Amino acid sequence: MTSSSTWNENEQILHSLKDDILVTNLDGIILKVSVFTGKIYGVESDSLIGKSVYDLEAQGLFTPILTPMVVKEKKKITFVQTTNKGKKLLVTGIPVYNEDGEMYRVVSYSHDITDLADYKNFLISMEEEMERVKSELDLLRGKQLYDSGIIANSAEMQKVISTSLQVSEVDVNVLVLGESGVGKSLLAKFIHNKSDRKKGPFIEVNCGAIPDSLFEAELFGYESGAFSGANQKGKIGLIELSHGGTLFLDEIGELPLTHQVKVLKVIQEKQFYRVGGTKPIHVDFRLISATNKNLELAIKDKLFREDLYFRLNVVPITIPPLRKRTEDIVPFIHLLLKQFEEKYNKEKKLDEAVIHHLLHYDWKGNVRELINILERLVVISPSTLITVEQLPEYILESVSPAAIPLDQNQSLPEMMDDLEKQILLKARKKYKTTIRMAQALGISQPSIVRKMKKHQIL
Structure with missing residues (x-):
């Protein structure tokens, strides 16, 4: 095969490639180009031969130029180049050595990554938009908490709120724990207001504030003439009032042992009898309890029923002290x-x-x-x-x-x-x-x- 036929064959191979291929000498003079090169830059490929890449960069055809980088580094170089048409090209330059081991040519090829760059910018803008929306949602949630009287900037309280939002979606029994004054009743109302029962009543019972002698009458209500001094029309109890909503037993640790078994029975069966009544009253409520006492210690001291504790403590939520x-x-x-x-x-x-x-x-x-x-x-x-x-x-x-x-x-x-x-x-x-x-x-x-x-x- 003659050198001429070899040359023509190489030319044919070069132009058959669907890539931008460009060959320069070490001074940046373009010696060979593929047909596709001209299409990339919006010019005739033949018009590029003999021209300097430095001049073409100055004219704005593409930037930056690859040849001087490869000549300087004497190794393969890859970077992103921008054309006069606004396209983004991933350009790779490779040094070519002669038989004496001296660099004498630079071959470069490129791939159009304009769409990829657009996708990247789109993803970046989407990430920024998602961050903005997240910030707005955080602000909205913060405002909702603020309007509820709850502040949850700390990581500890954010965990409390996260758990509260989860349990609000189901009618699971919740036990709110924490020192006196941390806002247990406020959190109980928050859970109620975020639940499907928010349109129903929220009935709060302070187990430590009701006199022992009046506990059953207050909690279960009573029938007409149930005892001396009772209202002749009878009275609806607090548990009955919570029907369709939430029953919040605050200071549950103060509940006397004598009444604990009665409360346990109501929780288990969701029915009770009024004082002096013979007809069972069915009630549908969601139970939230709260205490500042260590109920496990109270169980050891025989002051609190273990079976009641396990009924109450399905999901415990501890509010950290303000300090x-x-x-x-x-x-x-x-x-x-x-x-x-x-x-x-x-x-x-x-x-x-x-x-x-x-x-x-x-x-x-x-x-x-x-x-x-x-x-x-x-x-x-x-x-x-x-x-x-x-x-x-x-x-x-x-x-x-x-x-x-x-x-x-x-x-x-x-x-x-x-x-x-x-x-x-x-x-x-x-x-x-x-x-x-x-x-x-x-x-x-x-x-x-x-x-x-x-x-x-x-």
């Missing part, structure tokens, strides 16, 4: 301040030093104690700005001076600025986005952005 969910304190403060401003028709603001003291207080009385303190501050403060002077002495004494960043070379506003900056830095590290930071700190997202610019937090 273990510090991310919720500031949002709680703003929620309560707004509520008491509306209640007493007073406009109030909290000095930052007051917020600092409230953040570092131990809150043994939990949310109930915080409610008490905020209401007192709104009522007794003589001016719009509530200052540390209005705080109870025991709160002032409980906060260690070491917890307050004192610097003799700084004024109080300067120290408060430093404290604000530290809080923002910690919040950004933990929550990543300004939306989540705003939710955690209980202020608006624009306020977060403004404060970050103020402290030059990028």
